[in-house]
Amino acid sequence: MPTTRTGPHPLAVGAVVLLVAMIAAALWNSDESGTGARQVGESAGAVAAPVAALPPPLPGASCAPTVTNPGGDNNYREDAPFDVPLGRGLVVTGLVRDTACRPLPGVPVQVWLQTALGSERENRTTVLTGPDGRYRVSTDPAVAQFGEPNVHVAHDPDDSPWRSVWQRHVLRADDTLAVVDLTLAPVS
Amino acid sequence: MRVLVAVAALGGALLVALALAAPHLAQASPVVVVSTLAACVAVAALAVQPWLTRRRVGAHVRVGGIVAALVAVHVVALVVESPDDALYSMSPDGPTRARMALFATVLLVVVTLLGLLRRRLPWSAATWRFVHGSLAGLVVVLGVGHAVIIQGALDGWGEAVLVVLGGLGAVGVVVRLVRVLRRPATPPGDTTAHDRGQVRTEDEARG
Numbered sequence: 189m190p191t192t193r194t195g196p197h198p199l200a201v202g203a204v205v206l207l208v209a210m211i212a213a214a215l216w217n218s219d220e221s222g223t224g225a226r227q228v229g230e231s232a233g234a235v236a237a238p239v240a241a242l243p244p245p246l247p248g249a250s251c252a253p254t255v256t257n258p259g260g261d262n263n264y265r266e267d268a269p270f271d272v273p274l275g276r277g278l279v280v281t282g283l284v285r286d287t288a289c290r291p292l293p294g295v296p297v298q299v300w301l302q303t304a305l306g307s308e309r310e311n312r313t314t315v316l317t318g319p320d321g322r323y324r325v326s327t328d329p330a331v332a333q334f335g336e337p338n339v340h341v342a343h344d345p346d347d348s349p350w351r352s353v354w355q356r357h358v359l360r361a362d363d364t365l366a367v368v369d370l371t372l373a374p375v376s
Numbered sequence: 377m378r379v380l381v382a383v384a385a386l387g388g389a390l391l392v393a394l395a396l397a398a399p400h401l402a403q404a405s406p407v408v409v410v411s412t413l414a415a416c417v418a419v420a421a422l423a424v425q426p427w428l429t430r431r432r433v434g435a436h437v438r439v440g441g442i443v444a445a446l447v448a449v450h451v452v453a454l455v456v457e458s459p460d461d462a463l464y465s466m467s468p469d470g471p472t473r474a475r476m477a478l479f480a481t482v483l484l485v486v487v488t489l490l491g492l493l494r495r496r497l498p499w500s501a502a503t504w505r506f507v508h509g510s511l512a513g514l515v516v517v518l519g520v521g522h523a524v525i526i527q528g529a530l531d532g533w534g535e536a537v538l539v540v541l542g543g544l545g546a547v548g549v550v551v552r553l554v555r556v557l558r559r560p561a562t563p564p565g566d567t568t569a570h571d572r573g574q575v576r577t578e579d580e581a582r583g
Contacts, residue, residue, distance in 0.1 A: 195557060196506035197499070204510045211479050211514070215472055223469035258469030262460035304403055309458065332400060332527040334454075334461045335473050361527070 221336055221358040224257030228339065229363030236281050236322075236367050245289035253287055253351070253373035260354030264342060268298045268312040275303060275328030280339055282368040284317045286350075291321020292372065295350065298342045299325040302333035308340070330359055330366075337361050341368040351375055380427050380544070387541045388420025394537065395529040411453030412529050418446035419523065422516050423541040426509070426548030429556075437491065444488045447481060447519075473522045480519035487512045505556050513549035516542055 195201075219225060228234050245251075280299050284292045293316075300312035305328060317323045330337035336358050344352040350372035359366045395401060395412050404412075421443045428436035455462040465474035490497070490508045497504060520542030524535050 194500060194502055196503040200499075200503045200507050204507060207511075208514065211518070214479070215475060218470075218472045218475045220472050222464070222471040222474075225471070258467065259461070259464040262464055263458060304399070307405070308461075334458070334465060335471065335526040335528060337527070 221338075222257075222259055222356065224255075225259070225338070225356055225358050227359060228357040228366045228368050229359030230365040230367075231360045231363050234365065234367040236283075236365065249289045251285055251287055251289040251371045254353050254355065254370045256352075256354045257356055259356040260340065261342065262340065262356060263300065263309045264298075264340065264344070264354060265309075265312065266344065266346075268300070268314040270313070271315050272313045273326050274299075274301075274306065274311055274313055276326055277329045278327050278364055278366065279324060280327060280341070280366045280368065281322055281324045282341065282370060284321050284323060284343070284370045284372065287371060287373055289371075291317075292350075293317055293319045293321055295321075295323075295343065295372070296345050296348075297323040297370070298344070299323075299327070299339065301327065301330050301339040302337070303328035304331050308333050308338075329361055330363070331361055337363075339366050339368065341370065343370060343372060349375055377427060377430070377432070380548075381424055384420045384423040384541060384544065387423060387537050387544075388417055390537050391416035391419060391530065391534060391541075394534040398529045398531070398534070400529040405457060407453045407457045411450050411457065414446045414449040414453070415523065416530075418443050418450065419520055419538060419541050421446070422519065423544040423548075426512065426545060426552045429552050440488060440491055444484060447484055451481060473525050476518045476522035476525075480515050480522065483511050483518070484515045487515055502557055506553065509549055509553040509556075513546060513553075516545040516549060520545070 221227075226232075280301070282297075284295050284297060286292055295317045296314050297317060298312060298314045300308060302308040303311055305311075311327075313325060315323045315325055330339055337360060338356055338358045340354065340356050342352070342354040343350060344354065351374070353370060353372065355368055355370070357366075357368055392413055395416055396409075401409050401412060421439050425436065425439055425443065428439060451462075454465075464470055466478050470478070487508055490504070490511070494504060494508075499507075520538055523530060524538050524542070530538060
């Protein structure tokens with residue numbers, strides 16, 4: 189019985205090593221919470237600045253329009269109930285402006301998220317921004333959905349003069365405030 | 377071996393109990409519960425899987441089939457629960473944890489196919505074992521890893537049990553790979569070069 193040892197083919201070893209390196213690179217280059225998703229809860233430093241503290245935009249100022257991020261329209265439905273509270277414990281708010289950085293009052297914004305009592309597919313409401321351009325939704329705290337608590341904010345009415353935009357961002361389950369600002373670009 | 381199986385079974389039972397007790401599943405749909413429990417059992421099965429290649433190849437093949445079926449249930453249930461979120465998770469824009477799960481799933485398919493096609497591949501036993509084993513090791517690390525970093529039914533103690541089970545599986549892969557690759561090779565021309573589907577271990581050869 190010969191006792192020669194033959195190891196795995198060098199090509200096989202090289203291919204596996206290359207595969208491991210590619211997987212490591214793909215994981216290293218991925219966004220922890222998904223492309224473009226950021227922490228919007230107060231635990232990550234999010235603060236809704238008091239309106240009085242906001243200086244009026246300078247003439248000629250320009251704000252970059254908010255870009256829909258991947259997954260932003262997950263579970264979106266147009267027919268959200270109007271201005272219904274989704275519970276208490278978390279406030280989702282944000283400032284809606286145009287690209288000249290002027291607050292936009294009376295703009296519909298839909299918010300949807302998973303809470304202990306409502307799945308992300310059912311738990312939604314549409315509210316209008318106030319005179320200061322802010323929307324505000326009171327809800328139960330977010331719970332992990334597909335691995336992490338997340339909140340969606342969108343603007344997408346049929347007859348809006350502003351382009352539709354969808355956002356998906358993440359927060360922590362114990363956050364009591366989440367801030368998602370929108371800058372809307374005109375349709376034409 | 378029996379101790380390992382007992383530890384994995386206990387670990388699997390703990391995962392199921394912890395997941396069911398967690399508030400995360402309290403209001404969840406039955407589909408999500410099924411998906412989570414299938415994954416819990418799959419982790420326990422993966423923990424023993426490499427150790428079964430020693431003298432229990434028949435069990436290794438059956439458990440491999442069970443793992444593949446459980447992971448299929450896990451993934452399909454998530455797609456049924458929320459197609460948007462499931463497809464987003466599998467897309468290149470998904471979170472890191474989802475990308476780990478995606479790689480683990482694809483590699484599990486490859487590892488299972490390698491198992492099924494073992495006799496048809498014109499590879500040496502050493503090459504086949506290295507590729508099947510090392511990719512299976514990646515499945516364990518990435519699959520259990522995504523379960524550890526995910527927030528949901530298995531946080532806290534659940535994560536500890538996951539790490540123990542994943543560690544058991546990963547160590548098993550390394551130990552078994554080193555063991556079988558160090559063994560003297562079958563002489564060239566031997567008709568049993570590919571073991572005819574049976575892994576004849578040195579333990580058997582010895583006695």
